[in-house]
Ligand code: FES
């Protein structure tokens with residue numbers, strides 16, 4: 001579909017110069033419905049994203065539900081041991097075929113009981129024998145592309161998508177270098193979902209720097225070294241990484257936590273690992289001024305449960321602190337009272353990197 005952003009009067013050279021000078025995007029880009037539509041339809045529906053831990057789908061019949069952007073998907077381990085992914089929408093009248101994670105011999109839609117084999121073929125539809133010309137073979141579940149990397153299952157809504165490594169060539173190397181294999185963590189926490197009143201880009205920016213850690217995150221700053229000297233950023237292709245050591249001065253978890261490793265993968269996936277637990281997090285735009293955060297955690301089975309609980313509390317507090325910050329930023333962006341901001345290049349290089357990715361993608365999509 002033809003996209004235009006004429007109403008925003010974007011001057012490509014001026015944006016190039018502003019980004020090169022460390023300025024942020026115009027405030028209007030965090031509220032605009034057309035930019036939001038492009039991001040939802042052309043970015044979030046069309047990119048590789050984590051759907052679930054591989055641990056959730058290890059046995060035949062295991063299935064896990066999730067989303068790629070606003071598209072519901074289900075990952076299924078077949079009787080043959082094969083892992084497959086499908087659009088989680090019944091071919092009858094669009095009810096989900098799986099409403100939660102579980103284990104079954106078939107996927108059965110709760111609405112009118114159309115029943116699908118684990119390879120997606122439609123096995124039975126009640127009263128089909130009374131229908132003229134009803135051909136079950138035409139109404140299997142729609143497949144998606146899936147891959148497993150680092151112990152995470154990744155999905156792309158296009159069944160013929162370029163591979164994850166083609167889209168993110170640096171990702172497998174970074175995952176290997178930072179020893180990320182979440183299959184060593186096996187104790188699940190309940191999956192969390194949050195609605196956050198902020199544009200998804202504000203959330204990604206917040207997660208792209210730890211410049212705010214000393215001022216906003218007391219607990220996280222006690223656990224990890226968030227100093228300028230120690231906290232390290234890696235910006236490459238369409239991803240960025242952050243890593244640091246545990247805080248030897250004040251850390252009550254000093255003997256257990258190990259190094260912190262965090263990777264952002266365009267557009268909305270985050271991997272976060274230390275020696276106590278591993279998580280994935282995903283941001284998805286809902287409206288121009290709100291987003292959903294999915295968060296899923298696995299813990300190391302050898303860690304003392306009390307330490308693991310305290311660790312989880314520290315992370316939950318950190319996330320709540322971030323939600324408060326980004327909600328306040330959004331309000332001020334919406335007012336457009338201050339047209340743009342100024343980054344601190346030495347501490348916010350990953351935001352600058354993110355802005356270049358957004359701008360590059362947007363330019364491609366709107367042809368400026
Ligand atoms: S919508 Fe699934 S059986 Fe009717």
Ligand SMILES: [Fe+2]
Nearest residue numbers: 206212217322
């Ligand atoms: Fe934060």
